[in-house]
Amino acid sequence: MAATAVALAAGLAAAPSAGAADTAQVSVIHGIPNTPVNVFVDGKSALAGFKPGAVAGPLALPAGPHTVTVFPASDTSGTGTPVIKASASLESGRNYSLVAHLSADGKPTLTPFANDTSSVAAGQARLVVRHTAAAPAVDVRANGKVAFADLTNPNEAKADLPAGTISADVVLAGTSNVALGPADLNLKEGTSTVVYAAGSATDKTLTLVTQTISGLHSAPGGVPAGTGGLADRGTGTPDWAWAAAAAFLAVALTGGAGLYRTVRRPGPVRG
Structure with a gap:
């Protein structure tokens, strides 16, 4: 590099x-x-x-x-x-x-x-997943439940989540057939980990490319509660579920989503 x-x-x-x-x-x-x-x-x-x-x-x-x-x-x-x-x-x-x-x-x-380079809260990390592979859509599950459905190229998604190790699995879109998983990903505090799905599913060349953006720390404002830094805020889908889903999506070579399900389609490149 x-x-x-x-x-x-x-x-x-x-x-x-x-x-x-x-x-x-x-x-x-x-x-x-x-x-x-x-x-x-x-x-x-x-x-x-x-x-x-x-x-x-x-x-x-x-x-x-x-x-x-x-x-x-x-x-x-x-x-x-x-x-x-x-x-x-x-x-x-x-x-x-x-x-x-x-x-x-x-x-x-x-x-x-x-790239989103805004600060993350103390004890947090940012995960960005980008589907840039010639691969079909998938559903990402957290704890056996679909968190993000029908993710496609060239979408991206992001989540600010407690730093630490997170886990999830992935299924083919609209099915319960597990394609990969479960898998773990360790995210470091104060960084943005950007994971790209690359290659071709048809040619069996799928791979991961990872980019890390550091220096996103903010002043400490308290210690996150919960076990292992994966706190449940008590309403809706818990943070660990969104985090796990996004993390495995990176491992599974597909798009992603975040705590607030921020999904965007990049603007067109003029050829």
């Missing part, structure tokens, strides 16, 4: 200079299986030999529109037929992940996600 970050910084060194208030933080995630690539940003080489599963950045880029072109690793000059050519507009002061991945029907595409 360090090497790719250095390469990205060098490749974008010629970008117009801008003050901190006029820049955005950008990471690049490679979620296309079996396809090493070269990434060009605004016509300049940014990442050479970028491998599937790699995460580069974050780095400061000028706010505004940018053109991202992705070529096979053999095309070092960026003059042939690109795997992906798309544009993304960055807002100043925001934190983004640009994800090269497969669409639901298996075609290479680029999706920009705006």
Whole structure:
């Protein structure tokens, strides 16, 4: 990751200079299986030999529109037929992940996600799950009950939840057939763990790509109650159920949901 970050910084060194208030933080995630690539940003080489599963950045880029072109690793000059050519507009002061991945029907595409970098409460962690795989919809269950139904590419969801280990299972959408699980995921306090479902179910190349955003701590305001940090607030679906469902969704290579079921569909990338 360090090497790719250095390469990205060098490749974008010629970008117009801008003050901190006029820049955005950008990471690049490679979620296309079996396809090493070269990434060009605004016509300049940014990442050479970028491998599937790699995460580069974050780095400061000028706010505004940018053109991202992705070529096979053999095309070092960026003059042939690109795997992906798309544009993304960055807002100043925001934190983004640009994800090269497969669409639901298996075609290479680029999706920009705006990352939530707001503070989390003391003792909490943020989990973000993003379905960027050529894979069918699933239902995620917590304690045997469906928490999130019919999750599809390219949706994302997030939850702020007690830090610690959480568990759940996943079934094919609309069925009770367990596909994976149960599984555990350990989330650290004051971080945002972003898990991408990548690859293709048909080609049996499903995999996980994980990005961690740190420094989201806030001042302590009390000690969370409950066993193991998984407190039940007493009404509706308990926190541990939402957390478990979202955590397993990451392991199961599909989309997700949160305590407040925040689900969004990223804006279109102009090709």
